[in-house]
Amino acid sequence: MLIGYHVSAAGGLHKAIAEAEIIGCTAIQIFVGSPQVWQTPEVDLAVVKKFKGALSKSKVKKVLVHSAYLPNPASHKNTLRRMSLKKMKEEIRVAYAIGADGYNFHCGSNQNSNEEGLKLATETLNRLAELSDEKYPIPLIIENDAGAGNRIGDTIEELAQIWRGIKNKKRFGFCLDTCHLFVSGIDLRTKKDIDALVKKFDKLIGIQHLKFIHVNDALFELGSKKDRHALIGQGYVGTVGFKALLHHPKLRTLPFIMETPYGGDSKGAISSRIKELKFVKKLAR
Numbered sequence: 598m599l600i601g602y603h604v605s606a607a608g609g610l611h612k613a614i615a616e617a618e619i620i621g622c623t624a625i626q627i628f629v630g631s632p633q634v635w636q637t638p639e640v641d642l643a644v645v646k647k648f649k650g651a652l653s654k655s656k657v658k659k660v661l662v663h664s665a666y667l668p669n670p671a672s673h674k675n676t677l678r679r680m681s682l683k684k685m686k687e688e689i690r691v692a693y694a695i696g697a698d699g700y701n702f703h704c705g706s707n708q709n710s711n712e713e714g715l716k717l718a719t720e721t722l723n724r725l726a727e728l729s730d731e732k733y734p735i736p737l738i739i740e741n742d743a744g745a746g747n748r749i750g751d752t753i754e755e756l757a758q759i760w761r762g763i764k765n766k767k768r769f770g771f772c773l774d775t776c777h778l779f780v781s782g783i784d785l786r787t788k789k790d791i792d793a794l795v796k797k798f799d800k801l802i803g804i805q806h807l808k809f810i811h812v813n814d815a816l817f818e819l820g821s822k823k824d825r826h827a828l829i830g831q832g833y834v835g836t837v838g839f840k841a842l843l844h845h846p847k848l849r850t851l852p853f854i855m856e857t858p859y860g861g862d863s864k865g866a867i868s869s870r871i872k873e874l875k876f877v878k879k880l881a882r
């Protein structure tokens with residue numbers, strides 16, 4: 598199965614592969630630069646070569662790039678949307694250069710209304726695809742949000758609304774984050790809940806467009822809108838729901854990527870992930 602973590606690329610992108618190998622990942626997610634800044638590192642061919650070399654020798658089969666935190670495709674401010682578009686395009690360029698399997702991002706927030714946010718996000722995403730279709734044609738992956746404040750794209754209905762407005766549908770796909778689903782009010786604690794989620798996604802969007810899953814337990818309750826991830830089985834979702842998720846025939850073949858917190862100190866961090874991954878693989882058996 599394809600499973601792993603968001604791993605650190607501090608000290609060079611190839612370092613992410615080294616960490617993934619120690620933990621035992623077959624799928625990973627990375628940032629291609631600091632997620633807190635607007636600048637994106639230029640594509641450095643030596644770095645790309647190092648990354649691809651390490652990747653080809655590793656067990657990692659899927660690489661997802663997560664966008665920086667700053668872009669807001671749904672913003673009511675023109676300048677912010679323009680900056681977001683530029684930033685996302687730059688990151689897509691790097692993601693494409695390193696041979697990533699997708700570029701994952703959130704739809705953002707809008708201070709006026711959800712309706713306006715959905716409309717503007719759809720416009721920004723269509724433009725993003727147009728600007729990168731020819732040169733950097735990697736899949737653009739829309740992640741569901743936890744839905745706090747004015748953030749959009751937390752319900753399947755909102756994701757479906759964006760999807761209906763997407764022009765080049767071949768270019769796009771979705772990533773569902775279990776913590777975000779849960780805190781936005783979608784229960785995942787039983788097999789029945791997981792079945793209902795898959796059914797709903799299939800009906801409103803089409804399950805074939807779901808490309809990745811972020812597997813995170815939730816530190817806060819159902820509907821709390823608080824986006825804090827917990828270790829698998831140690832949060833409010835719990836092991837029954839995750840077991841059903843990992844076993845669902847329509848989800849099982851997708852890459853599962855955990856963004857759970859590192860446990861322990863910097864040394865214990867990796868060993869806590871090794872332990873957690875073993876635990877999740879056991880649930881998936």
Ligand SMILES: [Zn+2]
Nearest residue numbers: 663702703740
């Ligand atoms: Zn995310």
Ligand SMILES: [Zn+2]
Nearest residue numbers: 740774811856
């Ligand atoms: Zn996520």
